[in-house]
Amino acid sequence: MDKVLESRVQSIFADLNRHGAEHSFPVGGALSALLSKNADKEPLGQPIRATREILKYFATASVEAWQRSVHSFLISASLTEASPIWSSVAGYYSSHYAVRAVAHVLGAFHLHKKKRIVYIERPGAYDVMRIEKKDADREHKFYWKFVSQHPRFALDPFFYAFQEDSSQPSDGGHRNWANYVDHIDRFPVFSALSDEFLKNRVTRISEVQLSSVPVPSAEKFPDILNVQFVAYHRIVKFRRLLDEVLGTENRFWNVQRKPQWCQEVIDFSVIEPVFAALYAGR
Helix, strand or coil: CCHHHHHHHHHHHHHHHCCCCCCCCCCCCHHHHHHHHHHHHCCCCCCEECCHHHHHHHHHHHHHHHHHHHHHHHHHHHCCCCCHHHHHHHHHHHHHHHHHHHHHHHCEEEECCCCEEEEEECCCCCCEEEEEECCCCCHHHHHHHHHHHCCCCCCCCCCCCCCCCCCCCCHHHHHHHHHHCCCCCCCCCCCCCCHHHHHHHHHHHHHCCCCCCCCCCHHHCCCHHHHHHHHHHHHHHHHHHHHHHHCCCCHHHHHHCCCHHHCCCCCCCCCCCCCHHHHCCC
């Protein structure tokens, strides 16, 4: 574990260890509203000491995005046979929310309306905030690029950069095919959701030992199995990152790492890919 990254994770979660976890999530949009106020008054590029509130909201935003990823994955798994289109779309968003969760932990937040990127960095003994103009990258592409270029994940094949070209395997190209291409024609007879089916589907995803990264392909749409494989492994990797740094000692993470609403259907176990040795220790 990179000591700088470890220190940052510990610092953004520190304030959440001082009280119970049940009511620790702020109101919707709390972090973006707080950062937007700073974006209006702070000079671009100049490091400013980050407040405890900002650091805490980065932590809660990351965990909420991760839980959103878990929820989207369960929706995808539930709709595997009932609606292949929405199963693939929900699976894509599960992947995106997992990547976004990692980006927040790594210290990046995209302010869409302000066209700014806020970075949390730890150059010395304390965390600082730096505000920059966003480039041409849209939110999804920015988060995926930021994570894939970080030293912690640069060699992890499950966190590659975002691309939208549907002519080759890619999450973005597969998602665009599902959202925008005409004549998809994937409408089976709709069947009610089943708890047993969901449990079995999650178990199947978690117990397959992959021999390569299963990048979704628009040419194989709806390519649901690969969509779900990638999403699930990203979910597990975020959880392991925080477990590695925080363990079960942080009161907030110890509760939120296994949400009550999914305890019966997912245990976040996974069979390590056969190629895991290539990026072991990253």
